[in-house]
Amino acid sequence: WDEPLVFELTQPGERGILPPLAEPQVTALVGDPAAALPDGIRRATPPALPEISQNRVLRHYLRLSQETLGADLNVDVGQGTCTMKYSPKVNDVLIRRIAELHPARDPATVQGVLAIIHGLQGMLAEVSGMDAVTVQPGAGSAAIWTNVAMIRAYHASRGEADQRDEIITTIFSHPSNAACAATAGYKVVTLYPDADGYPDIDALKAAVSERTAALLITNPEDTGIFNPRIAEFVDIVHSVGGLASYDQANANGILGITRAREAGFDLCHFNLHKTFSTPHACGGPAAGACGVTAELAPFLPGPLVTFDGVRYDLTDPGPLSIGKVRPYQGVAGNIVRAYSWIMALGAEGLREVAEIAVLNNNYLLTEMLKIRGVSAPYADGRRRIEQVRYSWEQLHADTGVHSEDLGLRAADFGVHYWTSHHPYVVAEPATLEPTESYSRTDLDEYIGVMREVAREAYESPDTVRTAPHNSTVHRNREDTLDDPGTWAVTWRAYRRKIADAR
Amino acid sequence: WDEPLVFELTQPGERGILPPLAEPQVTALVGDPAAALPDGIRRATPPALPEISQNRVLRHYLRLSQETLGADLNVDVGQGTCTMKYSPKVNDVLIRRIAELHPARDPATVQGVLAIIHGLQGMLAEVSGMDAVTVQPGAGSAAIWTNVAMIRAYHASRGEADQRDEIITTIFSHPSNAACAATAGYKVVTLYPDADGYPDIDALKAAVSERTAALLITNPEDTGIFNPRIAEFVDIVHSVGGLASYDQANANGILGITRAREAGFDLCHFNLHKTFSTPHACGGPAAGACGVTAELAPFLPGPLVTFDGVRYDLTDPGPLSIGKVRPYQGVAGNIVRAYSWIMALGAEGLREVAEIAVLNNNYLLTEMLKIRGVSAPYADGRRRIEQVRYSWEQLHADTGVHSEDLGLRAADFGVHYWTSHHPYVVAEPATLEPTESYSRTDLDEYIGVMREVAREAYESPDTVRTAPHNSTVHRNREDTLDDPGTWAVTWRAYRRKIADAR
């Protein structure tokens, strides 16, 4: 499709939908209060929204949807760290049942949805081994923030708020660990991998002190390498009075295998849109869950969804609570989806998820390494858990083609990967995470594309460098995006700065 | 996408969905009755269906959907005679409410859906001017069949079943008029247009006799030409004791303008998927409605949906009824959609539909005729109602390119038209029917494609002749489809006859 911008579709007078009008008797009694607003408060100029008939609006967005490579449409193993798994369609249907439910309804009238929230909390407590769980955070990073806020509140409750001003994380943990800590006012200490790819335990020992508020760490990290000394890491932090918070974004390969509790963590979080299958939705709505030990439970955001054996209720968490992190009880649609997904699998199924995700990953690893120009840095010859951060450094050295070019070229074949792994500790990175959702045939297809794209890089590098060739659009001239004089975040800005300026 | 056949996706052991199993207590009591079936009745070999995981099945069909040019995605004015109008999405949502409703429920428990069926019957009675309406037929052709069956029953009730063995129709009426008449045992007499494009009235006069059972006629015909002498046609048929049945497939341009009643018809039918916006669904489910005068009402199929002022009921139509034409009360989903569509428009809206459909058509006609090589046969210089059957005869004579080639080439630009208008009374035909659903900009876009394609036919005819170039597949080798030795209606036939024979 060569679909215009929505503003270019306007035809003055067209209507996409009509809203109800006030009834004559209503108007007779109250007039038109909007028209009676005082100057300066009454809108003087209608918003310059486009005017488009319903059919054309629909066609516009349907075409844009077709120009989007959803996970449902491709073998989506290239968005490693994101755990792109199959999001069962039945769960999308189930949530229609809560579409019109106001979140501030009296608990007596929403026992069904509260039962599901409570049920999910319980299941995640078991999966993590933690004592209490909230599903209020809006997504994974919001859950990290929530954990940081609880860490802060915990230390404050012990009078150590000022003393403990450092948070330690690792370079292969999600950037939000570092960023949330900084936002909460912490100084961030970042650990880098040692030669084996494990976070450097000596660096940790050097970093901890009475200033340490917490360690925020992923395991396995985004390299797919599981840190076997994780309990030691936790102990080291505990030994100086810090807390340990487990970023479980990469939990998919270890469900039922190992848990936050066994490693001694105080807090953890899950991304329901990763491990528990809720759809990624172009970047949310997602949902996050935080699990904590009993000691940290008083700091949970409220209200808590509780059950007294007869009825579900919303309970005030008490004075130590950090308060609200999000309106209401969280992203209820995704909570229902995640609950349904677990209920479709059970304990045995979750373990199968983990094992097959890991099997798929190691299959992919084995086959990928047969391709010229690619490597899997660190832990040479060892198995990985659920993903691998590959490096095309050799291929780049040989051909000058960047990893990003390869990813864009792969899109011409209907698959893709992303390279947003700043800073590039692994050079020319590509992170592949096959999850349990793809068959061997699917993986072979993906590997085939990688092989072909790498071959092209060696044999006809310009083909790769100028990709994409089959997309709707061609390569951006990126420089305008960082220049305040030319960036154009809205149509009105574009018109003012670019179009009208011509 | 280069999507394989679904059979090629099989991986023995994979499951797409699991059905429930009988509970242990059930099995304990009754065993496994399926296994206890006698030989010859128990299935010995499992069906050779593919075995595919859910994600892959979904991906397969989503990709096939993207390889389908639905009306929602394009300016679909090229499927003339089909009245491709916007089918409002809200109506698709409304019908979810009847998804799990069994059609043989006691009327007391389905007053809602019966109220809608009854409401639609009443509205269609007003739109047609007829006295009674049924919405039981499954689609337009089924409605034509129903009318033919009622005509046959009517004459039979008067002892003229054997005598009246001829039905008259016109070449620009839908083929099902001729075909249903033949199926019911009638000899079919087809009228051709006179020089002005009207069905030849002299031919009609010559055709009618005491053998005439009925006239089945469309007006306006598929040329978009309204026959102004239609009442005379009806009178002529009535004068010999025949009935007149109005095929209102082309009613979209005359809603609220003229009706079956005013022209004196005894029966008529509508296609709810054309005039009343229900989606075309790749070729059904659709829905048809038959309207009849009070004299013909006793012949309607049953049961009738009736209303006594308090409650809706299903009523036996009596001994003259032709009986059932379809299970239950018709395609209820489309009945609800059509009801909702009319309720979103009202009398004024329906008239606006007609007027804009006709305006759009005449706009398209004006612009199309500016294109080299195309003409609008018959009624030269006159206005048309809601569609026009164009002819690319001149272009073909000039370039050797067929209309079908132009249509396939247009598909490369994201629009299309069809040419299934056998026999080709109009040479090199293309029937365009813009309906009310497209804006002037949409029509200009369509015209632009036609202009471009025609230009190519003159300037680079091979480009057109070898189209499509942007489709998933290339031109078929059609000859194998008519040869019993090579046609392959199923995968099993293909394997047996072609693949395994190699």
Next chain:
Amino acid sequence: MDHAHPYIPNSVPEVRAAMLVSVGAVDVEEFYADIPADLRLHRPLLLPEPMRSEAELVRHVGGLLDRNVDGLSFLGGGCYPHHVPAVCDEVNGRAEFLTAYAGEPYEDHGRFQALWEYQSLMGELLELDVVNVPTYDGYQAAATSIRMAGRVTGRSKVLLGGPVSPDKLSKITDYLRGAMTFTDALDEDTACVFLEYPNHHGVIDVEAPTLVAAAHAAGALAVVSCNPMALGVLASPASFGADIVCGDIQPLGMHMQYGGGQAGFIATRDDERLVMEFPSRLFGLVPTVVDGEYGFGDVAYDRTSFGVREEGKEWVGTAAALWGITAGVYLSLMGPTGMREIGSTIMARTAYAMRLLGAIPGVTLPNADDPHFCEFVVEFVRPVGEILDALRDRGIFAGLPLDGHRALVCVTEVHTQADIELLAASVREVLA
């Protein structure tokens, strides 16, 4: 109209006026010049006041539909309650499939492929090489199948081989009128034996193969109408010689939708004499100009009334293609194991319901010893209407009334053990 309607872009008064100018017309009336005054409707249509907004429309239609009443339903008899996999709805709800129509095999390649795959998947289930693009419903499929048999054999009689629902019989009777008639005897005038498998009473007639053989012995064809849902556990009619197999695919992924989910199939061997009698479209796999590429097109199009009008076989029109695609999705999801499992579950639960109901004083089961699939006849000691009404008051739609004291009760995989036990307990209560 003084403002544009969302469904009618060019109803913008200014656009409408400009377009009139553009085509050189003063007024839309010019376009209707051919319509004489005495045919014109000189008043507005008398229709209910429309809903201005989508919000009001939803409320209005929703309000009507709120008047439908829910309950635990055991109604079958041709339209069956089965679980519809969400993927089926996802696929048939796709805007592309929902709104496509008569495109060519190229820009609509996906539609052609999906329908050909449906034919092929049904072919595996039925063990037959030719399956049509769906016709309207199982009634039409049966009626057409019988007429196909009439044309192939040049004979005009049809023998019914078991109970058929009165409604279906009504349709068949109308459809055969003038062309074929019913008979009680199997002789040289018999075009076909028509039997249902399982039959209208849910009975799996173990003599079906014998009947088919008898038909063949008389030079007649065997037309078997079957429930495709049963074929994971029942031998396919083709396996015991049926010549034309037909039925309704509603069970395979279609919601009941108050009768809107019906769609008919007709299948035969790949025998030219049979194939050429199909009225329906038949899609075929076809090579394209690119070697190794699969295309799809119409097989023997000149059979159809689309191709040759009244010279075609019966008639063809828009019927139920989307339900064909959906049934294809269903069979792709279920696979051989799923079809076997669901068949076993249905038979087991049906048998369980028969056991429980049969044990109730005042209830007898006329065919208790026959194998059943998905439904069975129950005979009450009291009039059936009375019993069903009393059960309805308890929120249970227990069955379809057949006649005086009998009802047809349907049990599928959606009915749990607990549902069946509730039914039995309620029946016991009502009869007590």
Next chain:
Amino acid sequence: MDHAHPYIPNSVPEVRAAMLVSVGAVDVEEFYADIPADLRLHRPLLLPEPMRSEAELVRHVGGLLDRNVDGLSFLGGGCYPHHVPAVCDEVNGRAEFLTAYAGEPYEDHGRFQALWEYQSLMGELLELDVVNVPTYDGYQAAATSIRMAGRVTGRSKVLLGGPVSPDKLSKITDYLRGAMTFTDALDEDTACVFLEYPNHHGVIDVEAPTLVAAAHAAGALAVVSCNPMALGVLASPASFGADIVCGDIQPLGMHMQYGGGQAGFIATRDDERLVMEFPSRLFGLVPTVVDGEYGFGDVAYDRTSFGVREEGKEWVGTAAALWGITAGVYLSLMGPTGMREIGSTIMARTAYAMRLLGAIPGVTLPNADDPHFCEFVVEFVRPVGEILDALRDRGIFAGLPLDGHRALVCVTEVHTQADIELLAASVREVLA
């Protein structure tokens, strides 16, 4: 598992075994070699028995949700009942949009365009040039907006300019902790005035422009949280000088979904100092290597924590992009006239409800003379819990309890005159 799960293709035992061979592993345990025994869970997880089939799952979850109770609801207070156009659901239900994630601007061109268009449509409504890809919700948007103001001004105090909901205040308080504090005075330490428009009590504060001017006079910024649904009739905050405008787009096409429909927006002028303080992604229109072609990409990516980790502005992650696309669809459908009409309808019906309720003995309206949008405070002569409980027994969820005797009642375009009259009659009855 002894059979394959539909969600896990390679759980087919034979495939699993073959893949193990292919990678040279005896057992999946090999892959877990790095996990020490003392970290392993040596028992199965204790989870509820799963549902084997989709049919049973639907029945189980549906059965739970059946325990929710319906009624006529007048609840608002941050999550509002509006009609969601079917086209909004159609678009956000598209598999492509629902399951896409972090693709590049090429293979995900549609997603980038849809989100950029959302930004642009919101920009027109807000009369501002910079709008972010949605953040989680209006609470987060408010909290971040205030911290943006703190960074821009280098000041650390925030002054509240009217009633804010306690929950939102709780979130803001937590989010500012350690960085900013509240103040009662407007002085040289004040980073911003924060006000809601309309405010938490539904009041449209006609003094808002004055407050904004006062903030500016003190060298502070004005941060205005507004309900975008009101902006077809209310002057945009930018029009009277607001520097940062934020809020929640839930009203623009999102179902309430028990709180799942929230999504936050933040908007500013195209001023580099403000733009560089956004934590969120900002998509920009960008030329491509093909002249005249529009592409889309990230504006000033190195502001973000994706780009520079803890050096970024706050943090960014997956938030609520699909609701942004949906709000874009909503605004495209509504257009300027739709937004004006719906605003007028809501204000008229709100006023009507105030008139009717205000006339009931035992009811007073604290802000009766102020203009209101969509909600208002009602004070009862009796404790609010008692009144709301009694109304709930009548199937009416009449409002949110605020404190002792007060409730917040919400009226939108979905509430008809008849609904409002029923509410009033029921309140009268309860108070009688």
